[in-house]
Amino acid sequence: MTDTTLTTFEEHRPVLFGIAYRMLGSVADAEDILQDAWLKWSAVDVDQVAQPRAYLARTVSNLSLNRLRSAAVQRESYVGPWLPEPLVTAPEDTAGDVEQAESVSLAMMVVLETLSPLERAVFVLKEVFGFSFGEIAEMLDRSEAAVRQVGSRARNHVQARRPRYDAPADTRRRVTEEFLAACMGGDLNQVMALLAPEVTAWTDGGGKIRAALRPLSGADKVARWILGVLQQPLPEPVEVHPILVNGNPGVLVTAAGVPDDVAVVDLDEHGLITAIRLIRNPDKLHHVQPPSPR
CATH class of the missing domain: 3.10.450.50 (Nuclear Transport Factor 2; Chain: A,)
Structure with a gap:
């Protein structure tokens, strides 16, 4: 492992945390995913990776998908309404950490919870972090046409259920x-x-x-x-x-x-x-x- 390996990972940590948190709705699980992603990344020859952001996003997305499928079973037996773990900062931190600035409302997190794991992954990667459908298809080992279809379905689902008014x-x-x-x-x-x-x-x-x-x-x-x-x-x-x-x-x-x-x-x-x-x-x-x- 080189200094470049760590520096590159830390550079992309805010995006990686944002992906994992939106996928899982859990701060603790997102941190676990980043730890697993770091272990995988530290074993890679970074000089051979042309696009580290996309490479790391793929790693985190697939780790999150695996975690999300098992979490779905646990949530079926959850007692009472399920809400995400909150991301909390002081009011003075209006810019806050990058993770916080990029985070979505609890209302939106609840909407994301109603998507299938694959829909959630495609929506988060495309609509929040701006990856292209081609990049997402490669990350998730799907055809671009299939990813576009999933993305369209997820976007329509979210638009129909997201809050209609965002108060100042x-x-x-x-x-x-x-x-x-x-x-x-x-x-x-x-x-x-x-x-x-x-x-x-x-x-x-x-x-x-x-x-x-x-x-x-x-x-x-x-x-x-x-x-x-x-x-x-x-x-x-x-x-x-x-x-x-x-x-x-x-x-x-x-x-x-x-x-x-x-x-x-x-x-x-x-x-x-x-x-x-x-x-x-x-x-x-x-x-x-x-x-x-x-």
């Missing part, structure tokens, strides 16, 4: 803060005033911590459930941290310094909350750190 970050941050204040104050009327009538809440506890086992729909049901959860005592001190969740304003709640949940909301064009995604499964929060005091 400052609006999302303001509404998130207002919603949190109303919840912490136990103000049912104010909580409901911030919710769209058709709001849906997904709470991911993985069967390990209190969470709704099915998506909750409707402002009254969602508001009462959230206020009920907040009545449960948590180890002191309980702190609320403004954060970026996959690039969007959200909040991290810690209890005695340990992450309890990460939450992010989606808004409609009127500034009302249409979706709440609350991640409480402790296995998905191991990598989450509260923002450092500034």
Whole structure:
């Protein structure tokens, strides 16, 4: 192994992490994939690789596909709604790491979860990272015609299911803060005033911590459930941290310094909350750190 081997891998690490994370929806699994990819790369004669980015992307894509097929079986028995592991940074890090800047919203990650493994790979490689269909066909050992067909199907699927409105970050941050204040104050009327009538809440506890086992729909049901959860005592001190969740304003709640949940909301064009995604499964929060005091 030469210095060039390591330098080249590190140069492309942000893209490789982005591919693996979008494929798997797991920070831990993405890091595992990068470790496996590094072991393969370190055994290669780098001077003989004409296009390192494409070569490494192929390695990571195929490792991710193998992992994703086994993960699909595990998710069939997952307790309650499944949400991705969040990518969390401090609000000040608006540019953030390249991985964070390139990451997609939780809403989009959930849409990607509905694709087949092959559709997901083609969509991520083409629509997010700009590889050509010819390059993707070579990476995935498929014909270019077949990859184009898969790519078209995946793109249509995503477009039909992706959120129709992307609220500005400052609006999302303001509404998130207002919603949190109303919840912490136990103000049912104010909580409901911030919710769209058709709001849906997904709470991911993985069967390990209190969470709704099915998506909750409707402002009254969602508001009462959230206020009920907040009545449960948590180890002191309980702190609320403004954060970026996959690039969007959200909040991290810690209890005695340990992450309890990460939450992010989606808004409609009127500034009302249409979706709440609350991640409480402790296995998905191991990598989450509260923002450092500034």
